[in-house]
Amino acid sequence: MARxxxxxxxxxxxxxxxxxxxxxxxxxxxxxxxxxxxxxxxVPPADVSRGAVxxxxxxxxxxxxxxxxxxxxxxxxxxxxxxxxxPQGLLVGPDNGLLPPAAEALGGIRRAVVLDKAxxxxxxxxxxxxxxxxxxxxxARLSVGGDLAAAGTGVDPATLVRLPEPIVxxxxxxxxxxxxxxxxxxxxxxxxxxxxxxxxxxxxxxxxVSARRVVTFGETAPGxxxxxxxxxxxxxxxxxxxxxxxxxxVTPGDIVHITTA
Amino acid sequence: MARxxxxxxxxxxxxxxxxxxxxxxxxxxxxxxxxxxxxxxxVPPADVSRGAVxxxxxxxxxxxxxxxxxxxxxxxxxxxxxxxxxPQGLLVGPDNGLLPPAAEALGGIRRAVVLDKAxxxxxxxxxxxxxxxxxxxxxARLSVGGDLAAAGTGVDPATLVRLPEPIVxxxxxxxxxxxxxxxxxxxxxxxxxxxxxxxxxxxxxxxxVSARRVVTFGETAPGxxxxxxxxxxxxxxxxxxxxxxxxxxVTPGDIVHITTA
Amino acid sequence: MARxxxxxxxxxxxxxxxxxxxxxxxxxxxxxxxxxxxxxxxVPPADVSRGAVxxxxxxxxxxxxxxxxxxxxxxxxxxxxxxxxxPQGLLVGPDNGLLPPAAEALGGIRRAVVLDKAxxxxxxxxxxxxxxxxxxxxxARLSVGGDLAAAGTGVDPATLVRLPEPIVxxxxxxxxxxxxxxxxxxxxxxxxxxxxxxxxxxxxxxxxVSARRVVTFGETAPGxxxxxxxxxxxxxxxxxxxxxxxxxxVTPGDIVHITTA
Numbered sequence: 001m002a003r004x005x006x007x008x009x010x011x012x013x014x015x016x017x018x019x020x021x022x023x024x025x026x027x028x029x030x031x032x033x034x035x036x037x038x039x040x041x042x043v044p045p046a047d048v049s050r051g052a053v054x055x056x057x058x059x060x061x062x063x064x065x066x067x068x069x070x071x072x073x074x075x076x077x078x079x080x081x082x083x084x085x086x087p088q089g090l091l092v093g094p095d096n097g098l099l100p101p102a103a104e105a106l107g108g109i110r111r112a113v114v115l116d117k118a119x120x121x122x123x124x125x126x127x128x129x130x131x132x133x134x135x136x137x138x139x140a141r142l143s144v145g146g147d148l149a150a151a152g153t154g155v156d157p158a159t160l161v162r163l164p165e166p167i168v169x170x171x172x173x174x175x176x177x178x179x180x181x182x183x184x185x186x187x188x189x190x191x192x193x194x195x196x197x198x199x200x201x202x203x204x205x206x207x208x209v210s211a212r213r214v215v216t217f218g219e220t221a222p223g224x225x226x227x228x229x230x231x232x233x234x235x236x237x238x239x240x241x242x243x244x245x246x247x248x249x250v251t252p253g254d255i256v257h258i259t260t261a
Numbered sequence: 262m263a264r265x266x267x268x269x270x271x272x273x274x275x276x277x278x279x280x281x282x283x284x285x286x287x288x289x290x291x292x293x294x295x296x297x298x299x300x301x302x303x304v305p306p307a308d309v310s311r312g313a314v315x316x317x318x319x320x321x322x323x324x325x326x327x328x329x330x331x332x333x334x335x336x337x338x339x340x341x342x343x344x345x346x347x348p349q350g351l352l353v354g355p356d357n358g359l360l361p362p363a364a365e366a367l368g369g370i371r372r373a374v375v376l377d378k379a380x381x382x383x384x385x386x387x388x389x390x391x392x393x394x395x396x397x398x399x400x401a402r403l404s405v406g407g408d409l410a411a412a413g414t415g416v417d418p419a420t421l422v423r424l425p426e427p428i429v430x431x432x433x434x435x436x437x438x439x440x441x442x443x444x445x446x447x448x449x450x451x452x453x454x455x456x457x458x459x460x461x462x463x464x465x466x467x468x469x470v471s472a473r474r475v476v477t478f479g480e481t482a483p484g485x486x487x488x489x490x491x492x493x494x495x496x497x498x499x500x501x502x503x504x505x506x507x508x509x510x511v512t513p514g515d516i517v518h519i520t521t522a
Numbered sequence: 523m524a525r526x527x528x529x530x531x532x533x534x535x536x537x538x539x540x541x542x543x544x545x546x547x548x549x550x551x552x553x554x555x556x557x558x559x560x561x562x563x564x565v566p567p568a569d570v571s572r573g574a575v576x577x578x579x580x581x582x583x584x585x586x587x588x589x590x591x592x593x594x595x596x597x598x599x600x601x602x603x604x605x606x607x608x609p610q611g612l613l614v615g616p617d618n619g620l621l622p623p624a625a626e627a628l629g630g631i632r633r634a635v636v637l638d639k640a641x642x643x644x645x646x647x648x649x650x651x652x653x654x655x656x657x658x659x660x661x662a663r664l665s666v667g668g669d670l671a672a673a674g675t676g677v678d679p680a681t682l683v684r685l686p687e688p689i690v691x692x693x694x695x696x697x698x699x700x701x702x703x704x705x706x707x708x709x710x711x712x713x714x715x716x717x718x719x720x721x722x723x724x725x726x727x728x729x730x731v732s733a734r735r736v737v738t739f740g741e742t743a744p745g746x747x748x749x750x751x752x753x754x755x756x757x758x759x760x761x762x763x764x765x766x767x768x769x770x771x772v773t774p775g776d777i778v779h780i781t782t783a
Contacts (some may be wrong), residue, residue, distance in 0.1 A: 216598025337738025
């Protein structure tokens, strides 16, 4: 079976408790030579959409890995625990929509199993901490060569829970798209791919406010609203030296209109 | 002597300064092949109780390690610096109550030394940064096989400073316990062990408010107050999709009463 | 060529997005056996001075490494990307003043190159994420033995952008110095070296308020203002159990006066 030198972790556990370290510890005990890359543990509690966006945009830059993601408000209920095989890596986590976008970014879903083999888990399993007791041990065992087919029961990938597709509509001289995420700098990323800007001009209006299409922030004066293609190849809105999210007053899921001025 | 492949770090240094990295660097220079697991660096400044709780609940899930913990308002004063040997690991830090609960979680205190060998330290030692100049170098040297007996002068474990035992009283149909800690999700963990719930019913009152005993959060409607045994085997209180700490208005050290409804 | 087992990362990317992980991933793909020490990713957005101070005070405690630092409001504009060789390590980042203080701390600038070899970068390079696409890959290639001379075009170190020297004036019984930085504990570090206190007494006034020169915090009663030489050998001001930054109401760049009482 494939072996992986790396495991990535994406959670909403925060960094104030020992939850992340417990997952690192479980991995270290089962797969001591595997190394862990923390994607982020600051997903807002239970915000599956945010976790899915960050994970999908980060995995293409990571080495081949078993990617563990846990944003899991349904922990311990009937929601399924799954592992997914993609051409460029494995994903392990709850079946709540968190994993499929990252699987697509890794080449598509090739196979999926429901994690139902108790011998792959910690014993006992805490009903409120599957990251430590199910997902981390399963990922660690997969990383050292464990067989995906032995980790659980195969399921039709079409049955995996998926988040709704974000709204993106492109017309002649206009673009309408959902806010996908907002980063640390207050830059607002839309769900629209970068090429959606191709049919718009250089002078734009974002929800009625004048903006300019640029390649990078520093091309304009501080305070200017700019539209650009960001590092994940998405249409994004920023203010040079400021926080576009504040100026626009938007939040993920909101619709933003961009038109040629 | 025993060698350890892992060192864990628990501090109140935060992640905004270079303090944690300096400790990593000191370890890397002395013990380059040892790997570090960060438990947390977000212990509130000088909150020894919080550090002790997080450390004690995390170490059972880590591989055999030298555990360094530094929450140390008395740095540079007469408070002792110590190393403790437990059956399942070593602990290094200030003698202010931070380490003993973790030592108990690792099988009990077998031996303790006061760190008084300057040749094990950085030279010079900053009077305000013993994490970098005393605890990290001592831990690194112990991890590569340094002898605990050579690291300091043996002391009677009974002389180690201990935090007061938290209040936990269990009666017939009621339970009274101190809040031990509050996690990122606003879940309130009491000092009472999970089995303290055995003598209570399924319908409960927490400080006068109706609550239900559950196994995991998602069993009830969003907004419902629930009591459960958490992943550290403690009685805990949560709100499905909410923050129990806000609803209860408690803080660590407060007493919570739970009664059968 | 020199090889480095370690890379350090200092950025203003925060820990909520996947930006830091993407850099870790790029390094892991190019230099899988290199290990990464995160100095901090919590530099306030675009605060080059803060990044420079943290980096310069941390690198002396790290093992020999390629130090990547990215606080880069001018990303994608004409500002240069550089690599600097010092006797005790390499530095990689934007030419905006961020790197030279750390280079001095590592023994001085021996050589500098402008990073202008596209074959060392990711392809394509995002105009807004040079950390991932230029600095991380260049650092990774340098760490595995890549030749600095091949990484770019040599430039006169005198042409590197430098931050203004902070104000430090020492007189007979007084000291005037800029606030260099404020740490997690609210301790206020001045730009003055520790020896600047030699000519002052034990009883002091800080901006008119009584203070005492101490070796460490715990020597005085809680709440007392103290002046001491901190762990980076700078004059610093603290309140035992409190936050000096609040009491003094200062911010980096402000001038603080200390006089013998």
